[in-house]
Amino acid sequence: MAGFLLRAAFTALGLWVAAQLLDGLHFASTGALVLSAVLLGIVNGVVRPIAFVLTLPITVVTLGLFLLVLNAGMVALVALIVPGFTISGFWTAVGAAIIVSLVSWATSSLIGPSGRLERLSTRR
DSSP: OHHHHHHHHHHHHHHHHHHHHOTTEEESSHHHHHHHHHHHHHHHHHHHHHHHHHTHHHHHHTTTTHHHHHHHHHHHHHHHHSTTEEEOSHHHHHHHHHHHHHHHHHHHTTBOTTSSBOOSSOOO
16 A cells, blocks of 8 residues: 555656646646546556557557557546546647656656665665
């Protein structure tokens, strides 16, 4: 449970950064941001694997680029469900998906397999 909450916090940070960088992405309140982050984690855990399997042929044909569309769709789905979370269009959703992925990847790289912060110095 702690790992899910930590990842939700990283997702919330990514959504916040995306809202700061993209004009078409808005949150009405901090509660909407937190709810969106938690729901995005659930959607990515439940809906995304099913959608991935169903769209596997087009993902292979596009050499994986369709995954950007799939991730944008997950962000757009959350925006449809959460009141106070608005996205202006498809390209904003794509940008948000990229930003959330990059921020989540960068922050997760600080966390080791044990869930504790890793040292930033090189290991011997």
